[in-house]
Each structure stands twice: as C-alpha cells, then as structure tokens.
C-alpha cells in the first residue's frame with residue numbers, strides 16, 4: 241500500500257521535531273495510571289480550577305448573563321444577580337451587537353480592547369493605544385502569532401531563557417526557526433546575567449544565525465523569579481543595542497509572593513527610560529486570564545500589546561489574525577472583566593476583593609510550604625517561588641541512579657519523575673522538558689494543590705525521595 245499524505249513519515253518535519261513536555265511522557269503515563277484506578281495528583285500543569293480553586297463569582301455572574309440574555313429580561317433577575325453584574329452584562333451587550341454567538345473583529349471587540357488599554361494606562365502610568373492591542377485565544381495564540389511574524393526561516397534566532405516554558409521552544413521549532421538559549425543562574429535565584437546574553441548572541445551569530453528577538457518570562461515559568469527594575473533596564477538596553485524585538489511574557493503579573501520585587505511591566509520601564517529608546521525599541525507584551533487569581537484557563541482569554549511596531553506591520557499581523565476570523569468571544573469578555581474588575585463602591589467589590597485576596601494569600605503560603613518541603617529533602621535544593629505558579633527543585637541524582645536511568649533508556653530526571661509518579665501518584669514535569677544545564681536535574685511541580693493537602697503531598701514526596709536516595713546512593 242503506497243504511503244499516504246498524513247502517514248507519520250510524510251508529516252511536516254517541523255511538526256515531528258517540536259516537543260511540549262508539559263503534556264508529554266509523564267502526563268501520558270499519569271493518565272494511563274489514572275485509567276487503571278490510581279489516584280493521581282496532576283501538578284504538571286498550571287491549571288488552578290482543575291486542582292479545586294473556585295472561580296471568582298463576579299465574572300461568572302456576568303458571563304452567565306451574557307451567555308443567556310433572556311435571564312437579563314427575566315423580572316426576577318435581580319433576586320439572583322447583583323445590579324452591577326446585570327449592568328456589566330448590558331455593557332457587554334452594547335459592545336457585541338450579535339451577542340456571544342457572533343464573530344467579533346479579528347483583533348477582538350473594540351470596547352474590550354479599550355478596557356485593556358485603560359488597564360495598561362492605569363498600571364503603567366502611560367497611555368496605551370487600543371489599536372495596538374489584539375485579543376487572542378489565550379496568550380499562547382498571541383505568542384504563536386508574533387513568533388510567526390518574526391521567524392522567516394532557520395537562519396532566524398530567538399533568544400529564550402533556559403529553563404523556559406516550552407511554548408517557545410515548540411513554536412520556534414514548528415516555525416522552522418532557531419532557539420538561541422540564554423541560561424538563567426540558579427545559584428543567583430535564577431537571575432539573568434547580561435553577559436550570558438552577549439555570549440549567546442555572539443555564539444549564534446558565529447554560526448550564521450540572525451538573532452531577531454528576545455523572550456523574557458516575568459515572573460518566570462518554571463523558575464518563578466521576578467525581574468528587578470535594574471534587570472529590565474539591562475534587558476531593554478541590550479535589545480536596543482542588538483536591534484532585537486523584546487517579547488515580554490507577563491502572564492503571571494498578578495502572581496507575586498514576595499515584596500522585594502513587585503511586578504514591573506517591561507513597557508513601564510521602557511517608557512520610564514524616555515527617548516530615544518522608548519520611541520524606538522520594539523516590544524510585544526502578553527497577558528492572559530489563565531493565571532493570576534483568576535485561573536480561568538479554559539476560557540481562552542488573552543491579549544498582546546505592541547509598542548513601537550510600525551502600522552504596516554500591525555496591518556500584516558491583523559491580516560494573519562483574520563485568517564482565524566475571530567478570537568473566542570466569551571474569552572474576550574473574561575479579559576474585559578479581568579482588566580476592569582469591580583471598583584470600590586460597587587456592590588460586588590467587597591466580595592471580589594475578599595475572594596481574590598484569599599486566593600493570592602493562599603498561593604503565597606503554598607509557595608513557602610512547597611519550597612520548605614523540598615529543601616527539607618535529601619539531595620534536593622529549591623529556590624523560593626517568588627512568583628508564577630511553580631516550584632522547580634534541583635534533584636541531585638546519585639551516579640547509580642543516572643546509570644539506572646541510562647539502562648532504562650530514560651533521561652535521568654524523567655526516570656526520577658516516573659518513579660515518583662508510580663510511588664506517589666504525584667504527576668510532575670521533568671526539568672529536561674524546560675531545558676537545564678548539562679548534568680543538573682530538576683522537576684517542575686505546581687504550587688496549586690489545596691493548602692490542606694500540601695503537607696501530606698510534601699510528606700509523600702519526602703518519603704519517596706528518601707527511599708530513592710537510599711536505593712541509589714553509595
């Protein structure tokens with residue numbers, strides 16, 4: 241039988257080359273075990289509601305009304321929904337003439353893009369232009385659209401932090417570009433060193449790669465570090481000197497668990513630097529409703545904001561966005577609600593603040609419980625989760641364990657994570673899925689399991705790890 245177009249061997253090589261470990265070997269094995277009846281704790285993905293986090297009430301009230309306009313017309317609606325939720329639903333009706341069932345503009349609903357621009361203006365203290373904001377099906381789609389506009393072929397390189405979130409490595413691979421790694425310094429709390437950047441660019445250029453863009457993930461995934469103003473100034477200056485467009489992935493900007501380095505947007509720091517750089521450096525910033533204290537991953541709401549991108553290029557990006565017709569409309573409304581939440585004096589304000597504060601306070605506590613738990617284990621060291629939603633401990637694997645992994649045909653941290661999964665049901669992602677220095681091994685877990693479950697999870701991890709080290713240590 242002659243081979244067919246979609247047979248594996250005939251697939252696009254870039255499709256076969258790309259990898260995405262967050263839902264890779266460990267996740268697939270965990271799903272198998274779950275089917276066999278084993279209790280699995282899926283801490284492989286930053287999916288808060290899947291781990292029990294309750295959705296915020298106000299956004300769900302508004303979206304319920306938006307999805308069912310007949311409820312708004314019901315004379316009893318005021319008995320079930322607060323007046324400000326009803327008013328907000330009517331606001332979104334006025335922005336979506338066809339309602340949630342109609343395509344919106346391919347850049348998103350203009351009124352919601354305006355809400356995003358106003359949010360950015362309040363956050364940064366500099367006006368933002370709604371025309372330079374596109375709403376997307378989650379930040380992922382925005383990242384993919386922008387990388388698609390940047391990467392012309394394998395000669396084009398993108399500077400990506402290592403460890404990195406594999407949306408970047410997978411998309412660069414899929415687009416046939418070249419990932420140019422810059423290593424974060426684990427011993428400096430995953431700090432970013434401009435000298436590493438220079439080295440990486442020089443090595444890439446020596447190989448004939450044209451480095452065109454740089455990615456920062458702030459706060460970091462999987463590393464959790466928060467960039468200081470000085471770091472951001474260094475990065476912006478570096479990109480300006482090297483003529484790179486900066487991609488600022490800021491999806492965890494609400495997830496901050498320390499007070500020394502509050503979130504600062506790359507855009508604010510850029511504007512603070514003033515001309516010429518603030519007028520010339522190209523920057524694209526990304527945000528989402530999937531993270532923060534919202535955790536509305538399934539709603540697929542995101543945006544990117546373009547700074548100093550020429551109108552003709554914005555038109556081209558718009559043209560490509562229009563191929564997919566429209567970002568999903570409920571996700572756009574969630575974005576509008578996230579950037580324009582209840583205000584002091586609104587009926588829903590107290591409840592909204594109470595709910596969001598309690599989620600963030602609990603995440604901060606869980607960040608500490610997990611970090612301390614890992615640091616109490618043999619041959620495990622872990623930087624504190626300053627932000628985002630993950631813990632990324634280094635596991636110092638004894639040589640016998642590395643040999644056993646090789647015999648099993650597994651990368652050492654995959655071997656360790658599989659053993660952990662089989663023994664405890666804790667599903668993690670091996671550090672090799674995010675990139676790490678040669679000979680150094682990690683795993684990534686989320687800090688999302690419920691607070692009351694954390695001590696038992698950490699005790700179960702500690703028991704496994706002690707037994708593992710007993711088995712493989714000389």
Ligand SMILES: Cc1ncc(COP(=O)(O)O)c(CN[C@@H]2CONC2=O)c1O
Pocket residue numbers: 262284285286287377378379380381405407457461489491527528529530537541542
């Ligand atoms: C740094 C970063 N950027 C973008 C995204 C995409 O978010 P959207 O949901 O808006 O597309 C994620 C999701 N984080 C993945 C999902 O859960 N665990 C992770 O590491 C992320 O961690």
